[in-house]
Amino acid sequence: MTTIEAKIKQLRDENIKWVKLAFTDIDGVHRGKYVSIDKFATILSNGAGFCDCVLGWDMDDQLYDNVEFTGWHTGFPDALYKIDLSTERRLPDEHNIPFYLVEFNTKDGGEHPICPRSLLKRVLTKANSMNIDVKLAFEYEFFIFNETPETVREKNYQNLNHYTQGNFGYSLLRANAKADMYHQFLEYCEQMDFALEGLHCETGPGVWEAAIGYDSALNMADKATLFKTFSKSFFQKQDLMATFMAKCSMDYPGQSGHVHQSLYDATTGDSLFYQERAEHHISDTMRHYIAGQQKYLKPLLAMCAPTINSYTRLIKGFWAPTAATWGVENRTTALRVIGNNAKSQRVEFRLGSADANPYLVASAVISAGLLGIEQQLKPTNALIGNAYEQEDELPDELQLATNLRDAARDFQRCEELTQVFGEDFFRHFYATRMWEVREYERQVTDWQMQRYFEII
The missing domain is CATH 3.30.590.10 (Glutamine synthetase/guanido kinase, catalytic domain)
Incomplete structure (x- = not known):
């Protein structure tokens, strides 16, 4: 059984129906969402994406007008992300549902150039x-x-x-x-x-x-x-x-x-x-x-x-x-x-x-x-x-x-x-x-x- 399969089995055995995912933007603001356990399993296997506006707006959700990476000129495609299973926490005030940090990555699986967490990982490399x-x-x-x-x-x-x-x-x-x-x-x-x-x-x-x-x-x-x-x-x-x-x-x-x-x-x-x-x-x-x-x-x-x-x-x-x-x-x-x-x-x-x-x-x-x-x-x-x-x-x-x-x-x-x-x-x-x-x-x-x- 793979790590992903073992994790999904564990959560299903616990009757977990939802998990929460989050990342930080350039200002350190956490952004994320709830996903169903079925969607969670799909993301672990295949990855997923957030609209890349989340990397192109400020802490007040106002779009930067001066950045190259994303903007109206790009059409706001998805920014791909992956879940870091090692960051699992249980939220005590949300019936102990699982919480995970995610980080963005490139289409070939490499580290994203402007994701703050990926930046630190490059420095530590x-x-x-x-x-x-x-x-x-x-x-x-x-x-x-x-x-x-x-x-x-x-x-x-x-x-x-x-x-x-x-x-x-x-x-x-x-x-x-x-x-x-x-x-x-x-x-x-x-x-x-x-x-x-x-x-x-x-x-x-x-x-x-x-x-x-x-x-x-x-x-x-x-x-x-x-x-x-x-x-x-x-x-x-x-x-x-x-x-x-x-x-x-x-x-x-x-x-x-x-x-x-x-x-x-x-x-x-x-x-x-x-x-x-x-x-x-x-x-x-x-x-x-x-x-x-x-x-x-x-x-x-x-x-x-x-x-x-x-x-x-x-x-x-x-x-x-x-x-x-x-x-x-x-x-x-x-x-x-x-x-x-x-x-x-x-x-x-x-x-x-x-x-x-x-x-x-x-x-x-x-x-x-x-x-x-x-x-x-x-x-x-x-x-x-x-x-x-x-x-x-x-x-x-x-x-x-x-x-x-x-x-x-x-x-x-x-x-x-x-x-x-x-x-x-x-x-x-x-x-x-x-x-x-x-x-x-x-x-x-x-x-x-x-x-x-x-x-x-």
Whole structure:
């Protein structure tokens, strides 16, 4: 009996009638559908397709007017996809029906050029060719509001009611008072196979921070994307709303999506970052990896801070770096070296915002690090103390853009990225970010009305 036949038999024996399928678009938004068990069996055997508009529209379902891969000029054919059976989860709040991630592929079965999950798989193939095994851990900050999708729109997203009040970072008071919700959420995350290794109140009203337990790079990116989507649905079922916007108020720090990274020898399993007698135990490989991220963070910023809102977080003194800096146990730098043994030695990428697509973030940081190893790059000196006060002294190539337009242009100017990601993804991603900029520029904001309506 083949793997497919065995899976279908198992599900039929369980009297499963429906399964749910999903993928992420370029913005990290999960899209998918229910299919019958009969259709599921057909897809496993023969593949299937979604209208390829799902790869050619933005998070508001508006078609990009500037992309080549899909559009009215193509007639919107099906984009073929396949199901990854290894991603099976059972949805506890849907009678335990099976859930699977899918990824797009080409007609000959190859990896799709602009599918975010396929992009990460190509990056990891390169790592494997270097005999490197990559492990990651994502951690997210997010606001919870005592609101519903209806009430936020009625209020025009103004004067929203926070789930809890006041600044209670790491507070046991809030965690004790809301213990039932914490425990429900922790259990739900475990059931969904993105179990957390830490959960606490962060500074700000109704802010939580969750650390997902580390895993291999692809599994972790899967878990991170699912964590964001299913956390939002979990809280909506409690008549609450969670947001992963990079910043939803200038009164509070922004919401990050930090990534902890460690490399291992794929043959022996030994840490490639740890060297017993080196300063801070930082191996030469780790130095090259850090140097690669320093060099390429500027052109890759748009993949890690992909929205207009992302850049409201990247402000000096607001717990988010504004230059490609690094330091040892220094939370004011973009790259923070952590660890004092082979198991814990890692680098934390502190630049990413909570609104970014985890597949793209992982692709960006791993690619940058691998380029550093290939090119035997050397990092700058580690910064000690307040990095914000030292950033202006750094060379221009380490200074990061302060808005999405400039970040997208930095991406476009880096020809090396066409070799890393492929020409199709390179052009497509740049076009999507410039679309996002133009959509923003078409709006008349409340600030503009208040500023100019009467006095100008």
